[in-house]
Amino acid sequence: MTSPVLHDDVAIAAARLGHWPVRTPLLNSPALDALCGGRIWLKPENLQHTGSFKFRGAMNRLLAIPAEARGGGVVAYSSGNHAQGVARAARLLGMAATIVMPADAPKLKVERTRADGAEVVFYDRLTESRETIAASIAEARGALIVPPFADPLIIAGQGTAGLEAVADLAAMGETADLALVCCGGGGLAGGFAAGSQLPTVIVEPEGYDDVCRSLAAGHILPVENPGPTRCDALQTLRMAEITFATLRHHGATGVAVSEAEVARAVAFAVRELKLVVEPGGAVTLAALLAGRVDVAGRCVIATLSGGNIDAAVLLDCLREAGAL
Amino acid sequence: MTSPVLHDDVAIAAARLGHWPVRTPLLNSPALDALCGGRIWLKPENLQHTGSFKFRGAMNRLLAIPAEARGGGVVAYSSGNHAQGVARAARLLGMAATIVMPADAPKLKVERTRADGAEVVFYDRLTESRETIAASIAEARGALIVPPFADPLIIAGQGTAGLEAVADLAAMGETADLALVCCGGGGLAGGFAAGSQLPTVIVEPEGYDDVCRSLAAGHILPVENPGPTRCDALQTLRMAEITFATLRHHGATGVAVSEAEVARAVAFAVRELKLVVEPGGAVTLAALLAGRVDVAGRCVIATLSGGNIDAAVLLDCLREAGAL
Numbered sequence A, B: 001m002t003s004p005v006l007h008d009d010v011a012i013a014a015a016r017l018g019h020w021p022v023r024t025p026l027l028n029s030p031a032l033d034a035l036c037g038g039r040i041w042l043k044p045e046n047l048q049h050t051g052s053f054k055f056r057g058a059m060n061r062l063l064a065i066p067a068e069a070r071g072g073g074v075v076a077y078s079s080g081n082h083a084q085g086v087a088r089a090a091r092l093l094g095m096a097a098t099i100v101m102p103a104d105a106p107k108l109k110v111e112r113t114r115a116d117g118a119e120v121v122f123y124d125r126l127t128e129s130r131e132t133i134a135a136s137i138a139e140a141r142g143a144l145i146v147p148p149f150a151d152p153l154i155i156a157g158q159g160t161a162g163l164e165a166v167a168d169l170a171a172m173g174e175t176a177d178l179a180l181v182c183c184g185g186g187g188l189a190g191g192f193a194a195g196s197q198l199p200t201v202i203v204e205p206e207g208y209d210d211v212c213r214s215l216a217a218g219h220i221l222p223v224e225n226p227g228p229t230r231c232d233a234l235q236t237l238r239m240a241e242i243t244f245a246t247l248r249h250h251g252a253t254g255v256a257v258s259e260a261e262v263a264r265a266v267a268f269a270v271r272e273l274k275l276v277v278e279p280g281g282a283v284t285l286a287a288l289l290a291g292r293v294d295v296a297g298r299c300v301i302a303t304l305s306g307g308n309i310d311a312a313v314l315l316d317c318l319r320e321a322g323a324l
Helices: A007-017 A030-036 A054-063 A081-092 A107-115 A130-141 A152-171 A187-196 A210-217 A241-249 A259-273 A283-289 A311-320 B007-017 B030-036 B054-063 B081-092 B107-115 B130-141 B152-171 B187-196 B210-217 B241-249 B259-273 B283-289 B311-320
Strands: A039-044 A074-077 A097-102 A119-123 A178-182 A200-205 A253-257 A299-304 B039-044 B074-077 B097-102 B119-123 B178-182 B200-205 B253-257 B299-304
Touching: A007 A054, A007 A152, A007 A187, A030 A039, A030 A259, A030 A283, A039 A152, A054 A081, A054 A152, A074 A081, A074 A130, A081 A097, A081 A107, A097 A107, A097 A130, A107 A119, A119 A130, A152 A187, A152 A241, A152 A299, A178 A187, A178 A283, A187 A200, A187 A241, A187 A299, A200 A210, A200 A283, A210 A241, A210 A253, A253 A259, A253 A283, A259 A283, A259 A311, A259 B311, A283 A299, A311 B259, A311 B311, B007 B054, B007 B152, B007 B187, B030 B039, B030 B259, B030 B283, B039 B152, B054 B081, B054 B152, B074 B081, B074 B130, B081 B097, B081 B107, B097 B107, B097 B130, B107 B119, B119 B130, B152 B187, B152 B241, B152 B299, B178 B187, B178 B283, B187 B200, B187 B241, B187 B299, B200 B210, B200 B283, B210 B241, B210 B253, B253 B259, B253 B283, B259 B283, B259 B311, B283 B299
Parallel strands: A039 A299, A074 A097, A097 A119, A178 A200, A178 A299, A200 A253, B039 B299, B074 B097, B097 B119, B178 B200, B178 B299, B200 B253
Antiparallel strands: none
């Protein structure tokens, strides 16, 4: 059994990261509290460097590479947010980065990855293996592969968001009862559970609820018959042993939300929170607004995990939610 | 001559306000830095309670009312952001609030003011005096008038944003050379100059650049022939003696931006900052993107003062800026 990531691992990551990440605030919305009957504190990681929590894990992983071993650069595969996190971390540390991205990745994510100086290599999500492509590039260049979630340093880095949230809430004299975390491969979710030490509910889009089902079944189950989803950041087909072990260790459970519920959450974030949140980053808010988790009378920390949304998708969500 | 608001007044306001306001973070965008050649720290007051900095001043003013004198409630006049700030502060302190708003105020601002329990009374911006209406309501109800900017406690409260920004920057080991502040009647601008003790450049929309002209002339000049602007929050027709005195005391100067530059800034905030910023709250960003202020090699704190924008206006800005 793979060792889970524990609170101490996250504390070590926080010390290593220092001031590199944005210490994102905790935001409360009386309108949201009134709608779901709880006290909700949102952790807006869309305001993190590169627009998602992914910078935390990437930077933690890259900082752990000894300076003399950084010459070969790094390789990562990602639909977009991990790509940007790795590209930015590499640029800040003066390392070369190559990112393997699906040909249908959101345009904004591709452009922003390139803007941080990374080389982008495309692949076909249905017929090619991104892991194989990344491995061959890594071998040819002597580069280190930075996986999106199946790595203890990545998970611990993401978990610093949970550590911060709990500390900032304590400074306001409050204590949370529950964490709600957006979940693709479980890197943020596992890290957040470890860093916050809170009972954790992970949220996935319907059709990609493999982590929900895996946690319920007690063993890893893959996504079956994946359809289209606007939550491009959460299209992971199978979680890793280490994220499974970490979430299990912390007793996490999961819920899923519909595409319409996600659109409503994206629109709510614009109107009430003044935040641009991408669909995959808004699944927790979607679960709260749709009453998928009973938070009545409870104090909850919920992640908004990213904000890299194409303007056209934002417009679609606003229209579908009746906000236009 | 009216006494200016000084740094000590802002420090007293910060102590009185305590944890009531959101301590909004400082956000940096490498894309913005690259475009304007400086190091820019944005203070996103669109994430403040009620979606603008106005909560700071309103709460500071209301907290200064002795508990035994709160029974008559408060009256305010505002196109929307001050309305919401006063309504929220009153609700939190258990006071009744009546807000006099122009009949053409953005729908979102009216709805959100009512959502905080305030009574809204409409007036015609071109034919009626909001001051007269507010005064008659105040007299009939024994209520206190809370002006939008012509009040030392309001200005000092807004200034706590500047105090926070400078302290948070110092904690990161940096010092700013300049503050750029969105300006309507000059409450935030004056307070920010006092709180930050930085050389301050105020930014106004073209056609409403009366503060720019007043500071240059050395005496108060009103807006002349005001036309339509999407910066509804900055349509003040004449600044007050106290905001003029405060800005003059701190040596502020001003620049103006066009409607197209504002649209570009609103779109940039969505794409690069993941923030929903209203037109009037984006004028500083507009000035930076348009090169209206020379910030080459300088460290700048710039306010994003509010985010209460109707979805349709947001869409217009995205379209006009070519983001859709």
